[in-house]
Amino acid sequence: MLVKIEELIEKRLVVKSVRMSIVANKTTELWRSFMTERKAIQNPIGTDLFSMQVYDSLEYFESFNPNTEFTKYAAIEVADLRNIPNGFNKFILQSGLYAVFLHKGPAGEFPKTMQYIFTEWLPNSIYTLDNRTHFEKLGEKYKNNDAESEEEVWIPIRLKT
Numbered sequence: 001m002l003v004k005i006e007e008l009i010e011k012r013l014v015v016k017s018v019r020m021s022i023v024a025n026k027t028t029e030l031w032r033s034f035m036t037e038r039k040a041i042q043n044p045i046g047t048d049l050f051s052m053q054v055y056d057s058l059e060y061f062e063s064f065n066p067n068t069e070f071t072k073y074a075a076i077e078v079a080d081l082r083n084i085p086n087g088f089n090k091f092i093l094q095s096g097l098y099a100v101f102l103h104k105g106p107a108g109e110f111p112k113t114m115q116y117i118f119t120e121w122l123p124n125s126i127y128t129l130d131n132r133t134h135f136e137k138l139g140e141k142y143k144n145n146d147a148e149s150e151e152e153v154w155i156p157i158r159l160k161t
Contacts, residue, residue: 001116004100005127008154011093013050013075014041014084022066027051033087034074040085043078049142050075052093052135061118061129096132099125101153103136106145117155125157132156 016034020026031051052073055061060068073091081090099121103113122129134155141150 001101001113001121003121005157006098006100006154008093008095008098010095011077012079012081013073013091013093014044014078014081014088015052015073015075015091016088017071017073019069020072021069024067024069027072030072030074037085037087038076041076041078041088042083042085043080045077045079047140048077049138050077050093050135051138052091052133054133055131058129058131093135094132096130097127097157098154099127099157101155103151103153104149106147106149108145113153117153122155122157126160127157128160130156130158 016030016037018026018030020030050073052075054071054073056070060070075091075093084090099117101113101117101121103110137152137154139150139152141148143149
């Protein structure tokens with residue numbers, strides 16, 4: 001699996017969010033709500049969507065437990081954060097260094113991609129995980145459960161010390 005190292009510039013996003021865990025997965029409900037009301041969002045930049053995860057700390061990865069909660073976001077980038085529709089919030093995606101992977105295939109195969117990133121690529125790289133937002137960029141080739149689907153997986157990193 002190829003990886004690109006990219007410096008992300010800060011992004012302004014309009015979001016909906018939910019607290020969840022891997023076991024108590026609420027991703028479908030979150031995205032259904034977001035997509036139903038998405039037309040109310042003003043000034044979108046492009047059509048790419050962002051599926052983001054914010055973990056309370058890096059301990060989430062050090063002692064992984066599928067019952068541990070995190071915050072999941074459905075988002076779209078906007079030109080400015082004025083006039084946020086009711087039911088949505090604003091979110092600043094901080095700039096920083098990311099490892100970017102391409103996941104190809106249905107959502108059901110996503111755990112294999114994550115396993116490769118966290119058990120093979122990251123431990124053998126010159127990078128370590130950084131405590132910032134993780135996200136997937138869902139572009140024009142994203143088709144959810146389709147075998148031809150593609151999405152970018154952005155993992156926050158920093159050089160090992």
